[in-house]
Amino acid sequence: MSFSPDIVERIARARADLRMGVPIVMTGGGQAVLVMSAETLDRDRLADLRDLGGVPHLVITGRRAETLKARAYDGDIARVRLPSDADLTWLRAIADPADDLRTPMKGPLATERDGAPDLHRAAIKLVKSAQLLPAALALTLKNAATFALEHGLTVIPADLAAPHLAASSPLHPVVHARLPIRAADAGRLHIFRPEDGGEEHYAIEIGRPARDKPVLARLHSACFTGDVLGSLKCDCGPQLNAALMQMGGEGAGVLLYLNQEGRGIGLANKMRAYSLQDQGFDTVEANHRLGFEDDERDFRIGAKILKELGFSSVRLLTNNPRKIEMMEATGISVAERVALKVGENAHNTAYLATKASKSGHML
Numbered sequence: 001m002s003f004s005p006d007i008v009e010r011i012a013r014a015r016a017d018l019r020m021g022v023p024i025v026m027t028g029g030g031q032a033v034l035v036m037s038a039e040t041l042d043r044d045r046l047a048d049l050r051d052l053g054g055v056p057h058l059v060i061t062g063r064r065a066e067t068l069k070a071r072a073y074d075g076d077i078a079r080v081r082l083p084s085d086a087d088l089t090w091l092r093a094i095a096d097p098a099d100d101l102r103t104p105m106k107g108p109l110a111t112e113r114d115g116a117p118d119l120h121r122a123a124i125k126l127v128k129s130a131q132l133l134p135a136a137l138a139l140t141l142k143n144a145a146t147f148a149l150e151h152g153l154t155v156i157p158a159d160l161a162a163p164h165l166a167a168s169s170p171l172h173p174v175v176h177a178r179l180p181i182r183a184a185d186a187g188r189l190h191i192f193r194p195e196d197g198g199e200e201h202y203a204i205e206i207g208r209p210a211r212d213k214p215v216l217a218r219l220h221s222a223c224f225t226g227d228v229l230g231s232l233k234c235d236c237g238p239q240l241n242a243a244l245m246q247m248g249g250e251g252a253g254v255l256l257y258l259n260q261e262g263r264g265i266g267l268a269n270k271m272r273a274y275s276l277q278d279q280g281f282d283t284v285e286a287n288h289r290l291g292f293e294d295d296e297r298d299f300r301i302g303a304k305i306l307k308e309l310g311f312s313s314v315r316l317l318t319n320n321p322r323k324i325e326m327m328e329a330t331g332i333s334v335a336e337r338v339a340l341k342v343g344e345n346a347h348n349t350a351y352l353a354t355k356a357s358k359s360g361h362m363l
């Protein structure tokens with residue numbers, strides 16, 4: 001029967017569960033752990049978890065561990081043993097760097113070095129992909145299957161989930177329609193939907209670009225603050241506008257609007273990063289303190305959409321060398337890099353300088 005959700009559908013459910021504060025069960029290697037997001041966990045569930053006995057771990061990323069001066073024996077993650085008196089406030093303070101400077105952590109944190117961290121690593125990947133703070137509470141379960149059934153919890157076998165957590169989902173075109181815009185009368189908006197229940201992505205086609213020649217293209221990552229509100233903290237709004245205007249001027253082009261807000265960490269986490277930036281950290285340091293990498297985006301989505309639209313070669317409007325590498329690596333040739341330098345102002349000079357010095361952006 002095909003009625004039961006497959007692994008991709010179960011992962012989508014698990015993401016929604018974690019965002020609501022509902023636990024999930026992760027299984028693999030003859031073990032099982034109960035997983036909850038540190039951000040959405042509430043008092044009742046923490047108390048119930050305590051009643052189950054055993055030693056729960058708060059799993060954090062290696063990046064967050066670095067800031068907290070905790071030993072990350074597992075490399076990219078650390079399993080912090082939950083002290084017996086740790087309450088929700090303690091958990092949140094480990095997960096969220098907002099108050100790091102005001103209330104330095106009472107440590108030292110005891111991190112685990114024994115036992116297999118594979119399920120914990122998968123749990124962090126899942127929590128990250130749900131755009132929550134990358135911190136998860138995990139407790140080893142004995143009779144996981146019965147426990148999950150009894151409580152109606154989603155069960156995720158880690159080995160089946162791994163390829164889906166590592167790669168972006170296949171996308172399919174849903175619909176396209178004519179959309180005249182300020183930059184060009186001949187505009188057309190295409191909607192693409194991923195199979196995993198995630199965010200849809202868009203392509204704005206200007207004119208009718210030839211498919212057998214390099215097309216003027218831009219991969220634009222969503223920036224609600226810059227694109228919609230005209231934020232001066234970044235250059236996204238002016239870049240979006242300038243790219244469309246250049247395509248309008250040439251009469252042809254394609255702009256991919258990828259819903260990867262905040263370099264893939266989501267708007268809530270981006271605002272957490274902005275708050276840290278107001279405490280004096282730069283854009284990269286802020287991501288690291290939160291437990292994220294500099295850039296969590298998957299640009300392969302862009303290549304998939306371009307191929308779906310029939311393009312194989314681009315003149316790419318960008319200053320970001322990673323976008324060029326990723327295009328080439330995924331089979332879209334970059335015939336030319338077209339610089340896109342607009343929108344510098346007094347508020348974003350330092351941000352742009354950091355992108356150049358730390359993320360390799362071309363000046």
Ligand SMILES: Nc1nc2c(ncn2[C@@H]2O[C@H](COP(=O)(O)OP(=O)(O)OP(=O)(O)O)[C@@H](O)[C@H]2O)c(=O)[nH]1
Nearest residue numbers: 220221222223234260261262263273283318319320
């Ligand atoms: N995490 C985080 N994301 C930010 C910050 N400022 C802007 N962003 C996000 O960064 C992304 C900018 O994307 P792009 O316009 O593709 O920029 P880019 O990687 O610099 O590449 P090019 O503009 O092509 O040179 C958007 O998703 C913004 O929401 C910040 O301080 N922190």
Ligand SMILES: [Zn+2]
Nearest residue numbers: 223226234236
């Ligand atoms: Zn922006």
